[in-house]
Amino acid sequence: MGVKKTNSAKVLNDSLYMSLLEKMLLIRIFEERAAQMYGLRKIGGFCHLYIGEEAVATGSIAAIDLKKDYVVTAYRDHGHALACGMDPKVLMAELFGKITGCSHGKGGSMHFFDTEKHFLGGNGIVGAQIPVATGVAFSQHYKETGGVTLVYFGDGAIHQGAFHESLNMAKIWNLPIVYICENNQWGMGTFWKKVSAVEDFYKMGAAYDIPGMQADGMDVLDVYEKTAKAVDIAKNGQPVLLEARTYRYKGHSMSDPAKYRTREELEAYKKQDPIGRLKTLMEEKNLIDDKAFDALHKKLKKIVDAAVEFAEKSEEPAIHTIYEDIYADKEAIWQL
């Protein structure tokens, strides 16, 4: 695979390969454990797993600088949170609804947030994070921070008016934002082509005179490079639309058996598994062998084990906390 240098500050080097592999594997192991914990009823409600899509969050977030850049996503947020460097412990604790969770047990799976890490959620309404992220980019532009915002949304979300309105304003106001459509091909049980007037989402940028790009969402290096390019463009006040073609291996959420698609379709994507592909490439470059991979796997599994233990041992939030985190002060809450 020809890996080109990019204009971005970061260049693909051996240590970057390893960190991409490590991030993707951490997400995979975290998600598998989350599924298990859901089965044990430690986690409830909607739990949307990111298995199969790891390359998108990992590759794109590796291409930005979270000291000044921001990440905003929807409810399928575990992967992005981990890619932004959030601690698996506070994420697992949030899934368990514990007070030690990143949102104090108020948000659960769909609402991970970490303002320090510049990860702004974790948003449950399809498409609604897109204008919000555009506003974050507005603030970056206004304050001249030099930062960009990456906003993620699905192939289903792209048909919301919120997406189209945002692109237009981002363009007329020169906002530093990269719109990343994670096209995992299914919006719940709906195949993306059935509900879309166009088959290449990146073309939708053209309606707003915004450059559109496409990345192979099963290839973390391709996502990394394309994002780096898009970020360079966005920093100069030109919003970009990047479509990453990917696939979710699991159902839409834990309660969806995904009967609407064929086993063949799923198996075909598993053959291009993003972790497997990077591992093979690294083997060819003598950057890893099976033994080193196993050791990495073991190390990450221990981290996730510790996260589960932390979540398990953490306290439930006290009942009075229902009145907290609503206003800066509590005056506006009605209580007799």
Added chain:
Amino acid sequence: MAVISYREALNQAIDEEMARDENVFILGEEVGEYNGAYKVSRGLLAKYGEKRVIDTPIAELGFTGIGIGAAIAGLRPIVEWMTHNFAILAMDQVINNAAKMRHMSGGQIKVPIVFRGPNGPAEYLSSQHSQSLAAFWMHVPGLKVVAPATPYDAKGLLKSAIRDDDPVVMLEAELMYSWEGEVPEEEYLIPIGKADIKRQGKDVTLITYSKPLRTVLSVADKLAERGIDAEVIDLRSLRPLDTDTIFASVRKTHRAVVVDEAWPMGSPASFVAYAISRECFDELDAQVEIVTSEDVPMPYNHRLELAVQPSEEKISDAVAKVLYME
């Protein structure tokens, strides 16, 4: 009588009305191939085809508005909202278009459309996905609002809503879809705007609608064990509101508690309490109490989310208050 689920009752209502009138069709996210996010539309695509059972993109404002336009031009759409939380995107269409067309056209235009889907708290979903928006709809002149709590009422009210010449918003609930109850084989309708007395009693009137009905009935049973005979009114419709039934009951019991899973400020409960206080002032032996969800967004943690909602304990406490039992 057959015992069927709330979900099946809705399905039968839609099926029967689609068979009866070819202008009736259903559109929404996942209503066709997936048989509905909560399986309410199961089997309808197979029976009626893609022309009348239409899968939409995730575009609530758009497809709700398209439904309204189709209604204006002679069809009778059923718009399924995956949940009311997502209908917030479509509120402009419902409030400014559906509810106002008859008025601003001086009566020329009618908008015979049903908007329906689950509303109210569910489980482990946090604040964007678990909230009652009943007040938002009830607030709007030009809309009708129904909120049945049994399969029998759900079927009869949905059929009436589909035949109604005005826009009707229907509030269902994720946790109610599997509730079962008796539904007759033969056709029947339940008029919009008629409350139902679910339990006769003489000591106190408990008024509610939608999902809390079960909790309220269970409290009434427990009160009976303590010698308190509660009357339970299921409003079924929020607009029009059946004040006749409410006032008649309160004139009999002289005490009322209104139970509502919406937030307290500007809620259906607070309006009903106001109406009783105003109309039955001289006959009341205690001030009217309301039991609502706490005035907070819904947390994910299960203990907390239960603490936020009306509970048997909170309702019995309110009953104790109006009976001066403290």
